[in-house]
Amino acid sequence: MKTYNVESFNLDHTKVQAPFVRLAGVKEGTADTIYKYDIRFIQPNEGLMPMRAVHSLEHLIAENSRNHSEDIVDISPMGCQTGFYWTMLNDGNYERMLDLVEATLRDAMNAEELPAQNPVQCGNANHHDFEGAKKLAADMLAKRDEWHIVFKDEA
Numbered sequence: 001m002k003t004y005n006v007e008s009f010n011l012d013h014t015k016v017q018a019p020f021v022r023l024a025g026v027k028e029g030t031a032d033t034i035y036k037y038d039i040r041f042i043q044p045n046e047g048l049m050p051m052r053a054v055h056s057l058e059h060l061i062a063e064n065s066r067n068h069s070e071d072i073v074d075i076s077p078m079g080c081q082t083g084f085y086w087t088m089l090n091d092g093n094y095e096r097m098l099d100l101v102e103a104t105l106r107d108a109m110n111a112e113e114l115p116a117q118n119p120v121q122c123g124n125a126n127h128h129d130f131e132g133a134k135k136l137a138a139d140m141l142a143k144r145d146e147w148h149i150v151f152k153d154e155a
């Protein structure tokens with residue numbers, strides 16, 4: 001297979017076992033280090049998260065994660081709709097990352113309203129599925145004890 005610039009293009013997506021949380025990249029600056037995680041909700045090439053639910057989950061994760069950590073740089077959905085990239089500043093502690101994802105998804109699952117669902121604060125305010133997002137969070141949380149297993153042959 002051709003090798004690419006992008007780390008995840010060089011990951012064999014047929015060998016992973018979702019859901020999982022995987023450190024996908026580390027970038028060292030002069031004083032800071034950026035850690036990029038692959039938060040995979042759905043088994044690649046076997047399913048996807050519906051786009052409206054992804055959008056609502058993005059809002060929920062973006063807002064609630066920042067109640068638990070000051071070190072979040074960015075959290076963005078993958079175009080393949082099977083997960084999110086989650087980037088952290090100076091925090092490469094994997095167990096703490098698992099706890100942060102768990103706390104954030106618990107907030108999402110239990111949310112009573114969807115943050116910023118209006119045309120002033122969102123670029124596609126009608127394109128949401130709040131209940132669908134809560135279900136995605138709940139399904140991911142149900143497998144919390146499997147998140148550290150990334151590859152099928154580790155299972």
Ligand SMILES: [Zn+2]
Pocket residue numbers: 055059121122123124125
């Ligand atoms: Zn939005």
